[in-house]
Amino acid sequence: MMLDSETTKTYTRPISKAWWLRDRGHFNRRYFMFLLRELTSVFVALYVVIFTYEIFLLTKGPDAHAAFQESLRSGPFIVFFVIALLFALYHSWTWLGLTTKMQAAGRGLVKIGTKTLPPIFIALGSYGAWIVATCVIAYLFLTL
Amino acid sequence: MSDLRTIKITVLRYRPEEEDEPTEQTYEVEFRDDWVVLDALNHIKDHIDGTLSFRWSCRMGVCGSCGMMVNGEPKLTCAAMLRDYYPNEMHVEPLVNFPIVRDLVTDMTDFMDKLKAVKPWIIREEEKPVSEGEYLQTPDQLKDYKQFSQCINCMLCYAACPVYGLEHDFVGPAAIALGHRYNLDSRDEGNQQRQHVIASKEGIWECTYVGECSVVCPKHVDPAEAIQQTKVATTTNRLKSLVMPWGNKK
Amino acid sequence: MNIPKHDVLLVGGGGAGLRAAIAASETYRGADIGVVSKVYPMRSHTVSAEGGTAAVMREDDNLDLHAYDTIKGSDYLGDQDVVEAFVKEAVDEVIQLEHWGCPWSRDEDGRVSVRAFGGMSVKRTLYAADKTGFHMLHALFQTSLKYDAITRYDEWFVTSLLVEDGRVCGVTALNIRSGNIHAISAKSVIICTGGAGKIFPFTTNAAIKNGDGMALAYRIGCPLKDLEFVQYHPTGLPGTGILMTEASRGEGGHLVNSKGERYLSEYVPGKMELGPRDILSRSFIHEQRQGNVFEGPDGSYVHLDLRHLGEKVIDEKLPFVRELTRNYVGIDPVIEPIPVRPVVHYCMGGVHTDIHGATPISGLYAAGEAACVSLNGANRLGSNSLTECLVFGARAGQVAAQHAADTDFADSASMVKMAQDEQKRIETQFFGNNGKERVANIRDDLRQTMEEGAGIFRTEDALKTTCDTIRTLKERYENIGIDDHSRVFNTDLVNALELGYMLDVAEGLAHSALLRRESRGSHARSDYEERDDENFLKHSLAYQTDGDPRIEYMPVTLTRWEPEERTY
Numbered sequence: 001m002m003l004d005s006e007t008t009k010t011y012t013r014p015i016s017k018a019w020w021l022r023d024r025g026h027f028n029r030r031y032f033m034f035l036l037r038e039l040t041s042v043f044v045a046l047y048v049v050i051f052t053y054e055i056f057l058l059t060k061g062p063d064a065h066a067a068f069q070e071s072l073r074s075g076p077f078i079v080f081f082v083i084a085l086l087f088a089l090y091h092s093w094t095w096l097g098l099t100t101k102m103q104a105a106g107r108g109l110v111k112i113g114t115k116t117l118p119p120i121f122i123a124l125g126s127y128g129a130w131i132v133a134t135c136v137i138a139y140l141f142l143t144l
Numbered sequence: 145m146s147d148l149r150t151i152k153i154t155v156l157r158y159r160p161e162e163e164d165e166p167t168e169q170t171y172e173v174e175f176r177d178d179w180v181v182l183d184a185l186n187h188i189k190d191h192i193d194g195t196l197s198f199r200w201s202c203r204m205g206v207c208g209s210c211g212m213m214v215n216g217e218p219k220l221t222c223a224a225m226l227r228d229y230y231p232n233e234m235h236v237e238p239l240v241n242f243p244i245v246r247d248l249v250t251d252m253t254d255f256m257d258k259l260k261a262v263k264p265w266i267i268r269e270e271e272k273p274v275s276e277g278e279y280l281q282t283p284d285q286l287k288d289y290k291q292f293s294q295c296i297n298c299m300l301c302y303a304a305c306p307v308y309g310l311e312h313d314f315v316g317p318a319a320i321a322l323g324h325r326y327n328l329d330s331r332d333e334g335n336q337q338r339q340h341v342i343a344s345k346e347g348i349w350e351c352t353y354v355g356e357c358s359v360v361c362p363k364h365v366d367p368a369e370a371i372q373q374t375k376v377a378t379t380t381n382r383l384k385s386l387v388m389p390w391g392n393k394k
Numbered sequence: 395m396n397i398p399k400h401d402v403l404l405v406g407g408g409g410a411g412l413r414a415a416i417a418a419s420e421t422y423r424g425a426d427i428g429v430v431s432k433v434y435p436m437r438s439h440t441v442s443a444e445g446g447t448a449a450v451m452r453e454d455d456n457l458d459l460h461a462y463d464t465i466k467g468s469d470y471l472g473d474q475d476v477v478e479a480f481v482k483e484a485v486d487e488v489i490q491l492e493h494w495g496c497p498w499s500r501d502e503d504g505r506v507s508v509r510a511f512g513g514m515s516v517k518r519t520l521y522a523a524d525k526t527g528f529h530m531l532h533a534l535f536q537t538s539l540k541y542d543a544i545t546r547y548d549e550w551f552v553t554s555l556l557v558e559d560g561r562v563c564g565v566t567a568l569n570i571r572s573g574n575i576h577a578i579s580a581k582s583v584i585i586c587t588g589g590a591g592k593i594f595p596f597t598t599n600a601a602i603k604n605g606d607g608m609a610l611a612y613r614i615g616c617p618l619k620d621l622e623f624v625q626y627h628p629t630g631l632p633g634t635g636i637l638m639t640e641a642s643r644g645e646g647g648h649l650v651n652s653k654g655e656r657y658l659s660e661y662v663p664g665k666m667e668l669g670p671r672d673i674l675s676r677s678f679i680h681e682q683r684q685g686n687v688f689e690g691p692d693g694s695y696v697h698l699d700l701r702h703l704g705e706k707v708i709d710e711k712l713p714f715v716r717e718l719t720r721n722y723v724g725i726d727p728v729i730e731p732i733p734v735r736p737v738v739h740y741c742m743g744g745v746h747t748d749i750h751g752a753t754p755i756s757g758l759y760a761a762g763e764a765a766c767v768s769l770n771g772a773n774r775l776g777s778n779s780l781t782e783c784l785v786f787g788a789r790a791g792q793v794a795a796q797h798a799a800d801t802d803f804a805d806s807a808s809m810v811k812m813a814q815d816e817q818k819r820i821e822t823q824f825f826g827n828n829g830k831e832r833v834a835n836i837r838d839d840l841r842q843t844m845e846e847g848a849g850i851f852r853t854e855d856a857l858k859t860t861c862d863t864i865r866t867l868k869e870r871y872e873n874i875g876i877d878d879h880s881r882v883f884n885t886d887l888v889n890a891l892e893l894g895y896m897l898d899v900a901e902g903l904a905h906s907a908l909l910r911r912e913s914r915g916s917h918a919r920s921d922y923e924e925r926d927d928e929n930f931l932k933h934s935l936a937y938q939t940d941g942d943p944r945i946e947y948m949p950v951t952l953t954r955w956e957p958e959e960r961t962y
Binding site: 194195 | 884
Binding site for chain 2: 009010011028098
């Protein structure tokens with residue numbers, strides 16, 4: 001408990017809207033990459049909207065769907081899909097990288113006997129599972 | 145003798161009795177190869193301008209007093225070598241995300257309250273009398289929490305955390321890491337008592353994993369790791385109690 | 395007007411202060427405890443202690459052996475009843491700290507580990523890697539948070555002890571943040587402000603260690619005991635004085651001179667690197683005189699060689715040493731030896747107390763480095779001081795709380811007046827006169843004269859010069875001017891007040907050293923090289939007067955150990 005007396009005037013610095021770009025004149029790459037990761041969700045969401053719309057069009061008959069598919073082959077859409085793909089990869093990669101945090105240092109949530117499973121195994125497991133899942137889905141889409 | 149080398153240091157000043165907003169002041173001080181940034185500040189205080197206020201004590205990176213923003217990065221000024229910035233002009237500011245009391249001195253009462261809120265002490269249902277000796281704890285059990293016990297409360301992680309800057313209710317990296325440290329201690333039984341603070345909206349779930357706290361931590365505590373571990377553990381426990389409500393262990 | 399009141403008030407929130415606060419609040423229910431600290435308690439200098447905490451923990455050890463080691467280490471100036479109480483209570487105290495969460499390093503079987511330390515016959519030093527003080531302090535501080543009876547005054551700086559009818563009844567303190575001076579009323583006041591290493595130029599001590607509490611007691615007529623005994627730690631980094639823990643030798647590190655010899659075989663053949671600190675520090679000077687040392691920009695040095703320990707042992711047992719040498723001198727001890735030289739480390743002397751931590755003045759207690767309970771005598775053994783903070787912190791907390799239970803508060807109206815007078819005194823002295831003397835200049839001159847006169851080797855002439863210089867410095871201090879005349883967080887003012895404390899302690903120290911015409915423990919007189927039990931097997935007591943301090947003496951308590959020649 002602290003004596004709550006005699007607080008003096010303090011100054012609280014405002015946080016700039018562009019804090020993730022510049023911090024007092026110095027560019028912080030990690031803040032920027034963090035915000036970029038947050039931004040990936042926008043692209044993923046847009047992709048989901050397009051994807052849902054496509055599925056909706058399937059109910060309208062093959063012609064409507066084919067016409068829309070054709071329009072997706074235009075330049076702007078392709079650029080969008082490339083960006084969305086890169087963002088999705090970036091997000092997945094960094095998110096799965098986080099899984100090592102549950103193992104790092106001495107303490108780990110996954111133990112074999114009294115020994116902590118080294119974080120690299122968790123990372124390899126996560127990335128591996130991710131790649132396998134991607135392949136399975138791709139296989140299903142491309143063959144069915 | 146060669147000419148005296150100097151370095152320019154611009155310091156953010158705030159004198160609440162005289163001004164409503166901080167101002168900048170530039171000092172030119174002798175540059176010495178073996179000086180840390182704090183040495184230069186002390187040189188200013190002792191020989192140029194005694195009105196410059198800042199906290200410091202041990203000058204060996206363990207008391208946690210002298211954290212400041214050096215060129216925009218939170219640093220212990222007693223562990224930041226001046227030569228790493230020479231010959232460019234440097235900027236020294238009080239740690240961001242905290243109110244400034246005066247010059248380079250910030251108000252850290254918010255952290256002191258949060259530290260107490262996570263109950264950073266051993267909690268047991270039954271205390272073992274001292275006469276019965278120590279609790280046994282193997283080196284492996286010690287290793288479980290040791291890293292998180294290295295926190296020197298220097299506040300660099302709070303200055304690095306944009307979430308704390310935007311959302312002051314956030315319990316924050318150091319306090320969560322210290323609560324986690326006790327949760328992981330084999331002698332402790334207080335996990336449940338800390339959950340409502342740590343596993344709350346203002347606790348771990350406020351964290352969006354910027355990860356900067358762990359980058360700036362001078363003692364490699366890795367608070368981000370503490371937060372992620374707690375997220376996983378809390379989620380698994382909740383799932384477990386959903387699936388197996390009867391297996392509700394402590 | 396209301397002023398804060400506490401049954402027991404701690405001045406200082408380091409290891410001893412926090413232990414005392416907890417002990418006081420556990421002594422009787424309802425006891426109201428205050429802790430005034432000029433820094434947030436977890437910043438206190440206990441945080442910098444590295445090597446460990448001594449207590450008898452193992453089958454190959456016993457209390458008498460720990461007592462004997464301590465007494466021999468003290469060069470027979472330790473009070474033997476105090477030492478016996480200390481070794482006995484040390485055991486429970488370190489276990490108590492274990493129960494409070496201190497992360498002691500452990501053996502495979504789960505017991506706390508022990509390591510070898512200088513002057514200790516067997517391994518009895520508990521440790522938390524090489525950050526023992528840091529972990530102890532944080533464990534104590536974090537534990538103290540659960541006691542609602544403890545009220546903290548963080549960043550408040552005590553400027554005087556209040557005395558009424560011969561008893562201490564509170565303090566005046568500067569709230570550093572607001573700049574206001576307040577009276578705090580207390581039935582018992584315990585001084586736990588640490589040592590005064592900063593009166594020397596080259597020290598392991600933090601900036602905050604200026605002998606504040608010693609001077610506070612000295613100014614109200616309480617004697618300072620055995621002040622002349624100042625410990626040089628043999629292994630500090632040249633230039634900065636950063637401590638290279640004794641544990642680095644305890645774990646097997648070697649001290650090597652410029653000829654590549656483990657030169658300690660000349661001085662302490664039986665103990666080598668595990669000899670006591672006073673002898674090791676003097677050995678360095680002898681080697682220096684023979685030209686067997688390295689020369690560098692920050693003075694001469696020898697090598698502390700840890701390379702043969704290997705990376706694994708260094709990382710496990712001495713990680714902080716590696717971190718410090720890498721950061722501050724760019725040396726990795728795994729591949730290079732570390733340059734080291736003796737550095738001022740610890741004050742054996744301090745506020746005179748009895749075995750319970752009570753001073754001769756009613757209501758005033760002291761513990762830790764600020765106190766001289768006469769455990770360490772003329773030379774402290776490494777790893778006894780952290781334990782001392784626990785044992786005598788607890789003792790002082792208990793007796794202070796008992797005293798408080800039997801006492802009433804003094805009249806608060808008169809205390810308000812005293813606080814107003816104190817504010818006026820400080821404003822007049824530091825803001826009122828446009829003095830020309832800078833704090834830093836007087837401080838530098840003080841440090842220089844202390845090193846010249848009261849360093850590792852001392853002589854009559856040099857000490858006299860130092861005493862004279864201190865008198866001149868005190869006169870210059872009267873003419874001090876500070877740059878900062880504002881109120882909020884005025885560290886310029888705090889530094890000026892601290893300088894006043896430093897001058898008082900330095901004065902007592904130099905005069906005590908001048909009159910001790912013998913060599914004992916850390917006090918080595920080139921003009922009186924032998925220990926003189928006939929005339930000086932006694933404690934010095936320095937009293938402040940209007941002129942030079944008055945030095946009196948009191949006998950050493952001997953119980954079972956007769957003074958013998960001290961060889962290792």
